[in-house]
Amino acid sequence: MFHERRASPTEGTGLPNPHERFTALYNTCQARVYGYAVTRAGHQLAEEVVSETFLVAWRRLDDIPDHAQLQWLFRVARNILRDNFRQDARRASLEADLRTWVEKAVADVGEDATERLTVLRALATLSDDDKEILTLTTWHGLSAAQAAEVLGCTKATFFVRLHRARRRLQSAIDTAGTSPSPKPVIFPGGKLR
Structure with missing residues (x-):
């Protein structure tokens, strides 16, 4: 029985694979997303917000616009803050x-x-x-x-x-x-x- 290896959607296109794209996104934007989360929720909750934000980014990597990555991440972080944290705690x-x-x-x-x-x-x-x-x-x-x-x-x-x-x-x-x-x-x- 032969198993065929499936090519990734980016293989042979010259585009970075999803892991490379995500790593580049994280390395480029993590500190700014953390800074945004700190001003909205304080240091105690910022780490959790950043983690959840980048989890969403990983799951929806293909939905992130190349020209507005930071804004997209800020919007995700903002939604996480609104959905998961009570206003009084923030x-x-x-x-x-x-x-x-x-x-x-x-x-x-x-x-x-x-x-x-x-x-x-x-x-x-x-x-x-x-x-x-x-x-x-x-x-x-x-x-x-x-x-x-x-x-x-x-x-x-x-x-x-x-x-x-x-x-x-x-x-x-x-x-x-x-x-x-x-x-x-x-x-x-x-x-x-």
């Missing part, structure tokens, strides 16, 4: 991390530390949605189009939400009574008004 973990960042900022000297402390305190008062919108572009460096894709909205809708989140952040900074400086807080791709 908020408590994120607030604990923000408190840690605030405490570290207090140890810094100078005007930059004061500004950072004020912004972090104000950020901690915002809703999870506002925090996510602000951190996608500011901390994770996504473009507006990429962030809109992660959030599942149009670029125009994203800009409206971003503008509103920035206004609420500025209001929270002003309410703290210790506005970091007379100039607005500048974020990549725009500034707070």
